[in-house]
Amino acid sequence: MAPKPVILLGKEKDFFDVRGLEEAYGRLQRLYSLLGAKDNIGLFVGPTYHGYTKENREAMYGWFNRVTGISHSSAEPDLVMEKEATLNCTPTGSVLDMNSRRVFSFTSELSKSLATRRERRSSEALARVVAARLKLGPRKTADYRILRPYPSRGYPTKNAIAYAVETEPGIEAIVYRLTEEPLYSRPPKGQRRAVLYVSHHSSDAELRDDAFVRELAKAEADAAFFSCDVRGIGESQPDTCGPNSFQTAYGSDYFYAIHSVMLDRPYLGQRTQDVLSVVDWLRAQGHTEVHLAGQGWGALPATFAGLLSPAVVQVTLKHALTSYSAVAESEIYHWPLALLPYGVLADFDLPDCYRALEAKKLRQVEPWGPEAA
Secondary structure (H helix, E strand, O other): OOOOOEEEEEEOOOOOOHHHHHHHHHHHHHHHHHOOOHHHEEEEEEOOOOOOOHHHHHHHHHHHHHHHOOOOOOOOOOOOOOOHHHHOOOOOOOHHHHOOOOHHHHHHHHHHHHHHHOOOOOHHHHHHHHHHHOOOOOOOOOOEEEEEEEEOOOOOOOEEEEEEEEEEOOEEEEEEEEEOOOOOOOOOOOOOEEEEEEOOOOHHHHHHHOHHHHHHHHHOOOOEEEEEEOOOOHHHOOOOOOOOOOOOOOOHHHHHHHHHHHOOOOHHHHHHHHHHHHHHHHHHOOOOEEEEEEEHHHHHHHHHHHHHOOOEEEEEEEOOEOOHHHHHOOOOOOOOHHHOOOOHHHOOOHHHHHHHHHHHOOEEEOOEOOOOO
16 A cells, blocks of 8 residues: 555554554554655554544544545544434344345355366376465475373373474474384384374374274274374464463464465465375385374365375375365354365365375265364
8 A cells, every 4th residue: 555644553452462563563664764655654552452442533533634634633523323223224124134145145156156167187186286275385304303202191002202293494293103112212113104193183182082093093003103283283282362262263273274364375284284294204204105094173184185195095084074065055064264275166175085085095984064073
C-alpha cells in the first residue's frame, strides 16, 4: 500500500505483544521516508485491552479525516443502539428462511466438480504433484542429538532410547528406538530393515498402551523398531496458546496450522518433511529398507512420505482418512486444519495415493471417515 496513508492501531494490554506492532511501524517509517511520504504512516496504541474501543476508533477518525482533508475532527458522536428488528436483513433475521444454501453445500459441489476434472496420474507424476502441493523443500542428511534411555516404561521392549533428529534448522522430530539392551551411544548399525511408526498424538503413550503398535513390533521382531513424533505432536507439542490447549478451537495445533496457511507452507507438508528426513536419517544409519507405519493423524504424513521416499518398501496405515473429498462433502467433520492442505482437491485425493502405495504392499486398517479423528 505504500505510500498510501496507513495508521496502525494497537492496545497496550492486548494479548498480542505490542512490541511487534512497534517493530512493524519502525520498518514502515523507513520505507515511507524513502518514498517521500513520512507523514503517511501512523501508530496509535490505546491504553486498554483487546478490542476496537473508543480511543482507537477516535484515532482512526482523526487520521482519515486529516489525510482526506475532510476535517480535523476525531470525536465520536454519541451512539444510538438500533433495535434488533431494525437490523434484520430478512423478516425473521435468518437467511435460512429464504431457502439459502449453507457453506458446506458449496464446498461439496466444488469437490464433486473437481473430481470429474482430475486426471489419473502415474505414480511418478503423482509424487511430483504431491511434493509441489505440500511445498516440500530440499533435504540434507539430518544431524541428531542423543537424548536419554528409557528403562521399563511399559514399551514392547525392556528399553528404549530417544533421539532428537533435526529435520530443518531449529526443528527436531523426536524419535524413539526400542531395544532389549540399554543403548547410550549412537544408533547401532547392522540391521538392514527398520520399522518407523508415525504416532497419532504421542509416541510415548502409544508405545505403552496401543495394541496396534504392539502387534506391529511383534510382527517385525527381526527389524529395528523406531517411533516418531513429528513437529507439534507428543513430546514436541507446544503450549503456545496455554497449557492443554492442543485440540481446543484456537489452540496450538490450529495456531501453527493457520500461520502455515498464511505463510504458504502447509503444516502437513512440514510434518511430511519431518518423516522424510527421519527416513533419510534411518538410511544414514544403515537401514536401507523401511516399513513405514502411521496411525490417525500420523497416517497422513506417513502416506505422503511413503509415496515420496524410495527407501520405503512397505506401508501400513491405521485410521487413515478415507479421502479429502469426504471431508469437503460432509456437513460435519472432525479432522483438524493441520491435516487439510489448501487446494489439494484440484490436484489429487488420498485414494490416488493409496492406489500408488499398493506397489509398496499397502495395508489399511480401519480407515476413518470425516467425523472420526
